[in-house]
Amino acid sequence: xxxxxxxxxxxxxxxxxxxxxxxxxxxxxxxxxxxxxxxxxxxxxxxxxxxxxxxxxxxxxxxxxxxxxxxxxxxxxxxxxxxxxxxxxxxxxxxxxxxxxxxxxxxxxxxxxxxxxxxxxxxxxxxxxxxxxxxxxxxxxxxxxxxxxxxxxxxxxx
Numbered sequence: 001x002x003x004x005x006x007x008x009x010x011x012x013x014x015x016x017x018x019x020x021x022x023x024x025x026x027x028x029x030x031x032x033x034x035x036x037x038x039x040x041x042x043x044x045x046x047x048x049x050x051x052x053x054x055x056x057x058x059x060x061x062x063x064x065x066x067x068x069x070x071x072x073x074x075x076x077x078x079x080x081x082x083x084x085x086x087x088x089x090x091x092x093x094x095x096x097x098x099x100x101x102x103x104x105x106x107x108x109x110x111x112x113x114x115x116x117x118x119x120x121x122x123x124x125x126x127x128x129x130x131x132x133x134x135x136x137x138x139x140x141x142x143x144x145x146x147x148x149x150x151x152x153x154x155x156x157x158x
Contacts, residue, residue, distance in 0.1 A: 007151040015046035024050030025088035025099035048092040063087030081121030
């Protein structure tokens with residue numbers, strides 16, 4: 001069994017046991033977290049849905065990320081990840097939400113960040129947390145690594 005499947009099955013057990021729901025807000029993972037979740041039969045009992053917010057416009061209009069936040073901290077930041085997670089939770093009515101924003105590579109480096117970082121946000125009924133994780137420059141591999149890191153972060157906070 002691959003690692004993401006194992007993590008999703010653990011998440012499913014927690015969500016079902018508590019009668020809670022989860023949602024996703026993904027940028028650099030492009031919907032991969034939602035895809036991994038929906039590969040598990042029965043996910044409709046605990047997964048509300050997700051938003052692939054690849055552009056700042058979608059982050060702002062759909063998830064409610066304030067434009068000033070992106071201007072001040074950029075879309076690849078703790079602040080953006082937290083606002084995205086809160087926005088997904090609010091938009092879907094889920095109990096928990098996880099978000100990803102980063103630079104998957106091999107291009108896209110900015111003055112503020114090289115290729116390979118991901119900021120993961122998790123919004124719960126009680127708190128919003130985020131973390132930064134850095135991997136390499138291989139896009140496909142990064143998306144998988146970002147997905148696993150996001151699932152691990154979510155699991156640690158549910």
